[in-house]
Amino acid sequence: MVIPEDRQLNIVVAVKLVPDTNADKRIDPQTRRLVRSAAETVLNPFDEYAIEAGLQLKEQLADGSSVTIVTMAPESGKEVVRKALAMGADRAVMLSDPAFAGSDVWATAYVLAAGIRRIGFDLVLTGTQSTDAITGELPGALAEYLGVPGLTYAREIHVAAGRVRVKRETDTGYQTLSAPLPALASITKSAAEPRFASLKGIMAAKKKEIAVLRLADLEIAQAVGGDGAKLEVTELTASPARAAGKTVTAADGNAGARTIVAFLKERNLL
Amino acid sequence: MSTYRAPLRDMQFVLHELAGLADIAKLPGFEDTPDVVDAILEEASTFASEVLDPINRTGDVEGCTYRDGNVTTPAGFKEAYHQFAKAGWIGLPVSPEHGGQGLPQLLLGPTLEMWNGANVGFANGPLLNQGAIEAIELCGSDAQKHTYIPKLVSGEWCGTMCLTEPQAGSDLAAVRTKAVPDGDHYKISGQKIYITFGEHDMAPNIIHLVLARLPDAPEGTKGISLFIVPKILVNADGSLGERNDVFCAGIEHKLGINGNPTCTLNYGEKGGAIGYLVGEPNRGLEYMFIMMNAARFSTGVQGLAIADRAYQSALAYAKERLQSREVAGKSRAAAPIIKHPDVRRMLMSMKSQIEAMRALSYVAAASLDLAAKHPDAAVRKQHKAFIELMIPVVKGWCSETATELCSTAVQVFGGMGYIEETGIAQQYRDVKIVSIYEGTTGIQALDLVGRKLIRDMGTTATAVIKQMKKSAAGLDESNADVAAIKSQLTSAIDLLAEASQFIGMNAMSDLNRAFSCSVPYLKLWGVVAGGWQMARAAQISAAKIAAGDADPFYAAKLITARFYADHVLSQSLWLHHEIVRGSASVMALREDQFDLDRQLLVTA
Ligand SMILES: Cc1cc2nc3c(=O)[nH]c(=O)nc-3n(C[C@H](O)[C@H](O)[C@H](O)COP(=O)(O)OP(=O)(O)OC[C@H]3O[C@@H](n4cnc5c(N)ncnc54)[C@H](O)[C@@H]3O)c2cc1C
Numbered sequence: 006m007v008i009p010e011d012r013q014l015n016i017v018v019a020v021k022l023v024p025d026t027n028a029d030k031r032i033d034p035q036t037r038r039l040v041r042s043a044a045e046t047v048l049n050p051f052d053e054y055a056i057e058a059g060l061q062l063k064e065q066l067a068d069g070s071s072v073t074i075v076t077m078a079p080e081s082g083k084e085v086v087r088k089a090l091a092m093g094a095d096r097a098v099m100l101s102d103p104a105f106a107g108s109d110v111w112a113t114a115y116v117l118a119a120g121i122r123r124i125g126f127d128l129v130l131t132g133t134q135s136t137d138a139i140t141g142e143l144p145g146a147l148a149e150y151l152g153v154p155g156l157t158y159a160r161e162i163h164v165a166a167g168r169v170r171v172k173r174e175t176d177t178g179y180q181t182l183s184a185p186l187p188a189l190a191s192i193t194k195s196a197a198e199p200r201f202a203s204l205k206g207i208m209a210a211k212k213k214e215i216a217v218l219r220l221a222d223l224e225i226a227q228a229v230g231g232d233g234a235k236l237e238v239t240e241l242t243a244s245p246a247r248a249a250g251k252t253v254t255a256a257d258g259n260a261g262a263r264t265i266v267a268f269l270k271e272r273n274l275l
Numbered sequence: 276m277s278t279y280r281a282p283l284r285d286m287q288f289v290l291h292e293l294a295g296l297a298d299i300a301k302l303p304g305f306e307d308t309p310d311v312v313d314a315i316l317e318e319a320s321t322f323a324s325e326v327l328d329p330i331n332r333t334g335d336v337e338g339c340t341y342r343d344g345n346v347t348t349p350a351g352f353k354e355a356y357h358q359f360a361k362a363g364w365i366g367l368p369v370s371p372e373h374g375g376q377g378l379p380q381l382l383l384g385p386t387l388e389m390w391n392g393a394n395v396g397f398a399n400g401p402l403l404n405q406g407a408i409e410a411i412e413l414c415g416s417d418a419q420k421h422t423y424i425p426k427l428v429s430g431e432w433c434g435t436m437c438l439t440e441p442q443a444g445s446d447l448a449a450v451r452t453k454a455v456p457d458g459d460h461y462k463i464s465g466q467k468i469y470i471t472f473g474e475h476d477m478a479p480n481i482i483h484l485v486l487a488r489l490p491d492a493p494e495g496t497k498g499i500s501l502f503i504v505p506k507i508l509v510n511a512d513g514s515l516g517e518r519n520d521v522f523c524a525g526i527e528h529k530l531g532i533n534g535n536p537t538c539t540l541n542y543g544e545k546g547g548a549i550g551y552l553v554g555e556p557n558r559g560l561e562y563m564f565i566m567m568n569a570a571r572f573s574t575g576v577q578g579l580a581i582a583d584r585a586y587q588s589a590l591a592y593a594k595e596r597l598q599s600r601e602v603a604g605k606s607r608a609a610a611p612i613i614k615h616p617d618v619r620r621m622l623m624s625m626k627s628q629i630e631a632m633r634a635l636s637y638v639a640a641a642s643l644d645l646a647a648k649h650p651d652a653a654v655r656k657q658h659k660a661f662i663e664l665m666i667p668v669v670k671g672w673c674s675e676t677a678t679e680l681c682s683t684a685v686q687v688f689g690g691m692g693y694i695e696e697t698g699i700a701q702q703y704r705d706v707k708i709v710s711i712y713e714g715t716t717g718i719q720a721l722d723l724v725g726r727k728l729i730r731d732m733g734t735t736a737t738a739v740i741k742q743m744k745k746s747a748a749g750l751d752e753s754n755a756d757v758a759a760i761k762s763q764l765t766s767a768i769d770l771l772a773e774a775s776q777f778i779g780m781n782a783m784s785d786l787n788r789a790f791s792c793s794v795p796y797l798k799l800w801g802v803v804a805g806g807w808q809m810a811r812a813a814q815i816s817a818a819k820i821a822a823g824d825a826d827p828f829y830a831a832k833l834i835t836a837r838f839y840a841d842h843v844l845s846q847s848l849w850l851h852h853e854i855v856r857g858s859a860s861v862m863a864l865r866e867d868q869f870d871l872d873r874q875l876l877v878t879a
Pocket of ligand 1: 445469471532715
């Protein structure tokens with residue numbers, strides 16, 4: 006499929022609703038899943054960069070291209086999704102069905118791909134990882150299920166002449182990649198700082214559509230939710246409590262100074 | 276220095292459970308408010324913390340600079356203003372017809388509190404836009420509305436209020452600035468002083484609202500008219516034309532709010548600034564009085580906001596600063612000062628009075644909406660009367676209390692409080708202005724006693740006292756704290772009723788005596804009305820707790836309300852004493868007797 010140059014783009018930003026990192030987290034020992042309560046759910050902070058990139062692309066194109074938010078989450082997360090609309094996205098689609106519960110990253114990517122195909126897309130944007138699971142695997146899996154090129158870790162993104170071009174961050178430097186649309190790109194935190202939702206945005210978001218798609222609305226050909234998961238969490242242990250620190254004060258005099266020097270040397274910091 | 280964190284939970288509590296957001300949402304046009312209120316609180320708090328707070332201290336240190344008639348605001352102010360304007364915050368209460376968001380005045384409570392808590396120097400700017408918008412919306416012609424309002428709402432232009440002159444501060448009847456008819460406009464000449472944001476670099480045009488006198492105007496208050504005087508004249512097509520004859524002659528060096536310029540403006544040095552009459556001739560002060568309610572409410576909220584900011588810093592410091600062992604502890608180690616009972620008392624004193632101010636001012640804001648929009652004329656009238664009575668109380672009591680509380684916050688810091696780098700000193704300096712501009716506390720008290728009590732023959736005061744009594748009688752004594760609050764509140768209301776009667780009686784025989792203790796009387800109103808709201812909060816909290824609600828917010832609220840009853844409502848005793856027993860001694864000393872203490876006694 007070649008996308009003509011003058012066509013308006015359907016930019017779809019896939020986002021995740023995650024527990025607020027400031028909130029207390031609790032894991033249900035039975036299901037080994039995080040206990041999620043609506044009150045403490047927020048937009049995955051990494052995804053805000055993808056939303057920002059989508060909005061900037063839309064503004065640059067200024068040709069009626071649109072930004073659609075998609076998330077697989079229970080409907081109780083609607084107000085969180087509305088925040089993305091308040092930032093300026095045009096509409097949102099929630100993929101909500103009890104059958105989706107228990108999905109791992111692969112099952113999630115599969116359902117998201119089905120939802121995104123149903124919405125129709127030219128460019129899919131994601132964050133690089135989520136603050137709760139931190140696997141960083143979803144962008145790759147999603148590109149795979151969508152059958153489109155996946156350009157990951159983009160710190161810059163441009164669209165022209167039916168192609169997407171990104172500046173990709175690596176450990177050693179940058180790569181410039183380009184691919185034909187449709188495609189997927191994951192956006193890093195060093196792209197633009199996400200905008201604040203404005204009062205105008207909040208008021209406008211009230212009138213924007215948040216559609217809900219259920220399992221039956223999607224073309225799904227394999228097991229989803231817990232049954233479709235490839236990963237199984239076999240054990241969960243709390244991370245060990247951090248050992249008490251050592252305090253050195255001026256009163257320790259030279260001995261204190263020697264302690265600090267020894268400490269730094271031990272860690273090859275001196 | 277800590278960063279600003281908005282008191283979001285208390286704001287939600289006051290909006291929903293005390294100020295009746297659900298009732299406001301029943302008013303025409305406000306139906307959607309409950310859907311957006313949380314998002315607004317959250318985004319406003321992010322904006323306050325991340326955009327306005329970082330330039331608060333820098334704005335204070337850098338200040339504004341004046342050069343050849345131009346004023347440069349501190350680094351970051353211009354950018355923050357553009358961001359603020361673009362987000363649409365200026366238009367929050369403005370009708371959609373003029374490009375605003377048409378939200379209730381009630382939401383000005385928390386949003387103004389956040390802007391001013393994070394950066395009062397900055398927040399004055401958008402407030403002036405709102406004032407100018409309101410003036411033109413209320414009394415301007417259609418053409419004026421069309422020309423000025425949309426650009427003031429979008430923030431493309433800024434506004435000012437030019438009232439004060441060297442000889443006309445509290446008494447605006449003394450305004451001398453002249454306005455001479457000249458075709459379809461007027462030629463304005465004269466000097467205005469202390470004009471906030473009178474000149475600056477944040478926007479390409481400034482729309483001055485100026486009080487001036489027509490040549491044939493009668494003396495006094497009934498001879499003052501209101502004019503629009505743009506810094507840059509606006510062409511018929513809306514584009515900017517020539518520079519008008521208004522010149523900024525300098526800016527003041529001042530105690531606080533250094534982030535914004537306080538300007539001297541000279542009108543008509545080159546033959547007369549072009550001005551356009553707003554509404555009818557000679558009705559300027561009358562128009563100002565209509566707008567005064569919103570402006571004075573905002574100023575009261577400014578006080579509350581700065582006090583809350585100071586309290587926040589003091590609390591953080593009290594948890595960190597280690598000094599002295601605990602009086603009741605075994606350890607010899609230095610404890611965080613929050614462990615010391617006197618520091619606790621200071622923190623509770625701040626917390627309880629801030630919550631009372633917040634409750635009373637938001638409740639007053641809800642009445643502004645009900646007075647404007649309720650379908651039943653009788654209800655509108657009742658709220659209008661309530662507002663008229665409460666506005667000087669909210670402005671005067673909040674600003675005076677806030678000033679005291681900022682001093683308390685400095686005290687919590689000890690020596691560090693006196694050192695500028697902690698930022699608390701800035702709060703202490705900044706807050707003082709709120710009891711001066713928009714009418715000093717003395718003028719608020721004059722308004723309360725003269726216009727709202729005496730001229731009204733005590734009708735509204737009596738009605739509100741009755742309303743408070745009814746509320747107090749309904750307090751449920753099954754909770755020990757609520758029962759204690761009830762008894763304190765009931766006697767405080769009685770004392771207020773007595774003091775009102777005392778002043779009313781004296782008004783007939785001895786006006787000096789009636790006005791001698793007008794400020795203590797205003798404070799008495801604040802203390803009691805604030806106590807009334809805290810009692811309501813206590814009652815709601817006790818009921819929640821009794822019903823098994825485990826939200827620790829309610830338990831804290833109940834304790835705070837109890838503290839208020841014992842430590843603040845109890846002030847009603849001495850305020851009453853001051854008014855009833857002390858009025859006579861206020862004017863007893865002859866003017867020449869004031870200086871007797873400075874003359875060396877020469878013994879032969
Ligand atoms: C930083 C700053 C910003 C300002 N911004 C603006 C602005 O944007 N626009 C504007 O027009 N003005 C502005 N003002 C002016 C401000 O509103 C006046 O300073 C204020 O109203 C007091 O007037 P005054 O300074 O003339 O004091 P005065 O009126 O001289 O008052 C001095 C004292 O006398 C008392 N007093 C006066 N009359 C009475 C009375 N009848 N009964 C009892 N007590 C009385 C007062 O309470 C006060 O304690 C600003 C002032 C400052 C300092």
